[in-house]
Amino acid sequence: MRRIDRSQLEQLCHLAQRDGRTLIGPTVRDGAIALAPITTAADLPVGWTDVQAPGRYRLSRTQGQRAFDFVVGPNSAKEQFFKPREPLYRAERRADGRVGFVAIVPEPEKRALLGVRACDLAAIAVQDAVFVEGAMRDPRYASRRADTLVIAVHCTRAGSLCFCASMGTGPKVNSGADLALAEREHDLLIEALTPAGEALLAQLSSEEASGEDLRWLDESVESARASMGRHVDTRAVHERLFAQLEHPRWKEVADRCLSCGNCTSVCPTCFCSTTEDRSDLDGSTAERDRLWESCFSREHSELHGHAVRGSTEQRYRQWLTHKLGAWVSQFGASGCVGCGRCIAWCPAGIDLTEELAALSTSDARALMPVAAPCAEEGRDEAMVPSPARVLSVTRESSDVVTLALAIDEPRPFAPGQFYQLSIPGIGEAPISVSGRDGAGVEHTIRAVGSLTRALCELSPGSELGVRGPYGRGWPMRELAGAPVVVVAGGIGLAPLREALRQMLADPQQYPDVRLFYGARTPEDLLYAREMLGWTDRRGFQLSITVDRSSPTWRGNVGVVTRLLKRSTVPDAARAILCGPEVMMRFTIQALARLGVTHDRIWLTMERHMKCATGHCGRCQFGPYFVCKDGPVFRYDEVASLFGRDGI
Amino acid sequence: MPIPPTVLAELSFAKRLSPDACAALAEIAEMETFPAGAVLFREGDLPGGVYLVLDGRVTLTMRAGGGESAVLSLGTDELVGWSSLLHRTRVATATVSRAAQLVRIPASALLELCERDPRVGYAIMAQAFEDVSDRLVDTRMQLLDLYGRRG
CATH class of the missing domain: 2.40.30.10 (Translation factors)
Structure with a gap:
């Protein structure tokens, strides 16, 4: 630990910009302290502090000369790496006449972040987990993030909306930075946490910190920890939240929520996005952009023309259960870092900590899957x-x-x-x-x-x-050797056809396959000719029904579950299903009556897919991303949420 | 053709009945075979027989919009013509769509059996209620038009 004079801040800003590095630091802009490109220490918010309360954020003058005498402003480091709007690719007619798709990926950028707090460092780590540490890596985020020098600041004062101590992310900077500063009126303590930080520190004029300095730092950080304006009980919070999906509080908070999405904009970890396609007037080129989107917008919950979460109540529940609940299963850490921004910037002053407390009246717990680290090496997924x-x-x-x-x-x-x-x-x-x-x-x-x-x-x-x-397909290996019941409804036969073809081509592995297929009318039956060809295969049984028909149809009329009710299935049979959700729900009941247990049923959650990588956030289904973890799930994995409204 | 009580006992319709009750039911029941195309009853007919399908298929159709629509088909072990248990006229036309072997029970004799021994009556009505309730759920699902544009 070293000590530097306040005047060294200028030198620090200068050094941080060497090698063409862009320096991003706090500065007063539009009545708030924003993180923005700065060039000199004079750009820092010297003599300013922020005053925060639910639905309230004001700057205020201090009598002092500190540059970091505030907690957090509305924007975090998020927008430095995950841009509010950016192009993904351009489609154009190539010289050979074919359509070409050109990825738009930024060149690696060098950045230095100055003044980042412990909560925001935790948020960067969370976004890294989302965008670069999973099975699919967003090359745009990765490119901006790769060469980042971080100069963080320990919090020696807690804000009225802060609760990093509860979330275990602050107030002290422990990792995720190259240098950590602690500011006093006339000087700063500085510590290098990485070799890059050490190299930079070596070029500053500094002195060894005294025992008194170290004591001051410990005491200040402890005092900040003890004076957090907010507190949450994080014990098994993910399991407790998912046990409260029907709590009346969701409705109460929805009555106040404006669904404006401010909380998700200022949240340093929210990552949901949408895309926009546009083309020029002559149709020779087209571009696709990615934009920040909020799970509070109805549009974001729309999948294939249907709003999965049609009410504010459902969308607020989605946000909170995801942020503090599902995230733990998905990434092994909470999506909330305790910065308090969502409270300050909510125009209705909705306080997440208060909502959590109100929802925590019971100790009931839901069984949640445990996050598994990505087994495979991540691959670049440019979405092109x-x-x-x-x-x-x-x-x-x-x-x-x-x-x-x-x-x-x-x-x-x-x-x-x-x-x-x-x-x-x-x-x-x-x-x-x-x-x-x-x-x-x-x-x-x-x-x-x-x-x-x-x-x-x-x-x-x-x-x-x-x-x-x-995505994850049908469990062909688990199906081998067992009698297989295939239940399809409508267009739901399509995702099952290749599985059926493979099973029929290998009767040794799949000696007993029974297809139950329901369609709207005889005219809507898919692959009719091909299915007829299957009927003479040994070990294959086909039952077809339609919802309605003219009297000339000699086949079954009625729902597909009636076909199941008429049959028996062998012991140890396994079932795979695809069709409308209601049909699958009733099919699961019918299968249960035939002795097929939940752990022997697989279904596809097809309709919940969107961008395919799990990055856009639309495929959230409780603790899962349908695109990555599904779309095929074993039913017992999703049984507690399947068929519930607004999940 | 008379029906052996053992054959009857294997049907769901008799699953709540004691062997004695099953024998009593067999006494009033008959086994009949029908070729495809045979009409068991027509929409609007007076109450008549109640049928249980042993084999084959019976399709129910209803008149709508100047045409005829198939609304449900019934197969092995299923009940056809429940409305006669309530003395109601037939609500749909029942046509054999695949050559069928059926158990036919005259509704009047069946109701008499039920009246005579309320325990048997309860068992028969409970089973009929279960069948009708399953049909109601099915009909609701059909109403949802699952595979339609929103499906």
């Missing part, structure tokens, strides 16, 4: 499609077609996985693989929205963008 060409189009019914696609540089896929199909300027959607046809990868698509309609209108030779495959 590869060019693909339509080889053939098969019309399955009035609104469903199957496209066989030739994909440039294809990777092998497993049944139940999905691809992201995109048409430049229109959009992108996750679509399950429905099979393989020679060199082509098949996707069966129903025209429901603008993109799927456009996909259904493609003809052989048309070009589109494809990325994938993604």
Whole structure:
């Protein structure tokens, strides 16, 4: 630990900008202390402090000359690495006439962050876990983050909304920085935590800190810890929150919440995003941008035209249960670092700590999965499609077609996985693989929205963008050797078809396969001709039913669960399902009556997928990201949340 | 053709009945075979027989919008014509859609059996209620139009 004179701050700012490094530090801007590019110590908010309360943030003059005499302003380091808006790729017509997709990834940038607090360092670590430490790495975030020099500041005073002590993130800086400062009126204590920090410190004029200095630091940090304006009880908070999904408090807080999304904007860890596609007027180029988005907006909860969380109550519950609950299962750490920004910047003054306390009246706990570290080496996922060409189009019914696609540089896929199909300027959607046809990868698509309609209108030779495959597919290995019951509803047969084909091609591994398939009308049955061809395979049974028909239909009429009720299934049978959620719910009940337990049922949560990498946040389903952890789940993994409204 | 009580006992409809009650039911029941296309009863007909499917398929249709729509098909071990248990006219037309072997029980004799021994009556009505309740749930699901545009 060393001591430097206040005048050395100028030198520190100068050194931090060497080698073309951009210095980001606190400065007074628009009536707040913002983190922004600065060049000199004179840009620091010397003589300013902040006064915070629920729904309130004001700057106030101090009599002193400290530069870090505030707690946290509205913006954190988040926007330095995860940009509020940035382009992902450009699609353009190549010289050879084909569609090309050009990734837009920034060159590695050098940054120095000055004045970052312990809570925000924890937030950076949390965002690193989201964007670069998982199975898929966002190269844009990684590029901006790779070379960051961090000069942090110990908090020697706690704000009225601070609760980092509860969250275990502060007030002292322990890691995540190269240098840590502690500021007094006339001088600063400084400590190097990394070799880069040591090198920088060596170029400052400093003295060894005295025993009294060290005591002052310890006492100040302890006093800050003891005077936190807010407190939360974090013991098993993730399990306690998920046991309170029906608590009346959600409704009460929703009555005050404006759904404005301020809390998520100022939160240093919130990472949800959306995308926008735009094209120029002559259609020769198109670009896709990524933008910050909030789980408080109805649009963010929309998946394939349906708002999963239609009410503010459901969206507030989603935010809080994710931030303090699901995050623990997903990343092994809370998504809340205790900075208090969401309280100060909420126009209604909603206080997260107060809400948590109100929701913690019971000790009931939900069983939550434990976060598992990513088993594989992360790979760059730039969210840029590869060019693909339509080889053939098969019309399955009035609104469903199957496209066989030739994909440039294809990777092998497993049944139940999905691809992201995109048409430049229109959009992108996750679509399950429905099979393989020679060199082509098949996707069966129903025209429901603008993109799927456009996909259904493609003809052989048309070009589109494809990325994938993604996700966890059907558990082919667990199904081997056991009788397999396959239950499909409507278009839900598509993600099951390749699994069926593989099982039928290997009767030794899959000696007993029974397909129960329900569709709306006989005209809506998919793959009818192919299914007829399957019926003479030994060990395969096919039962089909439709919801309604003309009297000329001699087959079954009624729901698919009625077919199940009429049958018996062998002991140890396993079941895989795909269809509308209600159908799957009733199917699970019918299977239970036939003796098929929850741990022998797998289903796909298809409709919850969005960007495929888990980065956009839309595929949240309790403790899971459907895109990464699913879309296929064993039912007992999701049983407590499946079919519940607004999850 | 008379039906052996042992065959009857294997059907869900008789699962709540004692062997004696099952034998009494067999006495009033008959086994009949029908070719595909045979009409068991038509929508609006007066109450008549109650049927249990041993084999084959019966499809229920209703008149709607100038046409006929199939609303449900019934197969092995399922009950056809429950409305006669309530003395009601037929609510749908029942047509054999795949050659069927059925148990036919005249509703009047069945109700008489129920009246004579309320325990048997309760068992039969409880089973019919279970079947009708399953049908109600199915109908609700069909109403939801699961696989329609929002499905």
